[in-house]
Amino acid sequence: MKVKEKTHRYIEWISPEDMHTETVQWLSELNFVRDEQDFLNRLVKHYTIQLADARRLDKSRAIVGAILEAEKEVKVLMKKIQAHENQLNIMVDDIDQPAMERAYKETHKELMILMQRYLEEYRELKKQLFELVSKVIKKEKQQRLLN
Numbered sequence: 001m002k003v004k005e006k007t008h009r010y011i012e013w014i015s016p017e018d019m020h021t022e023t024v025q026w027l028s029e030l031n032f033v034r035d036e037q038d039f040l041n042r043l044v045k046h047y048t049i050q051l052a053d054a055r056r057l058d059k060s061r062a063i064v065g066a067i068l069e070a071e072k073e074v075k076v077l078m079k080k081i082q083a084h085e086n087q088l089n090i091m092v093d094d095i096d097q098p099a100m101e102r103a104y105k106e107t108h109k110e111l112m113i114l115m116q117r118y119l120e121e122y123r124e125l126k127k128q129l130f131e132l133v134s135k136v137i138k139k140e141k142q143q144r145l146l147n
Contacts, residue, residue, distance in 0.1 A: 016091035019108055023085045026115050030078050033122060037071050040129060050136040063129050070122055077118055084111055 014022075044051065044064055051060040090097060090104050 014105075014108075016088060019091065020085070020088055022108075022112075023081055023088070026081050026111070027078065027085070029115075029119070030074055030081070033074055033119075034071075036126070037067065037074070040067055040126070043129070043133060047133055047136050050140070051132065056132065056136070059132060063125065063132060066125050067129070070118075070125060073118060077114060080114075081111055084108065 044067070050056075051064075084104075084107055087104060090100050
């Protein structure tokens with residue numbers, strides 16, 4: 001069964017309360033990501049000289065550029081999710097609006113897929129940055145031991 005099919009079936013049966021809970025969780029995760037991004041920026045600033053080394057420059061630039069892009073994306077995603085959360089009353093207002101309710105569920109499904117994709121890409125980005133910084137730190141330690 002494909003991911004979209006699983007997601008579609010999940011959305012068909014999810015309650016408004018569960019959608020609210022999920023949306024709040026997404027916002028919490030994205031707020032944490034923003035805090036992590038602040039940390040990653042400080043980490044990059046701390047090791048700027050070492051990351052600018054000719055052997056690492058291209059990779060460093062690519063990773064730092066991706067971090068900056070991820071920061072922009074997280075803001076956009078948070079706005080979309082907050083707007084979605086603000087429209088939850090469509091699902092609980094006791095007014096039968098099948099088209100609007102279907103549209104809300106479709107938006108929820110799209111946001112779920114966007115969140116999964118964003119978090120997967122962000123985890124990979126963090127992994128790459130940590131590997132790069134780890135190499136820099138190891139090299140610094142070796143140089144200190146040699147001196």
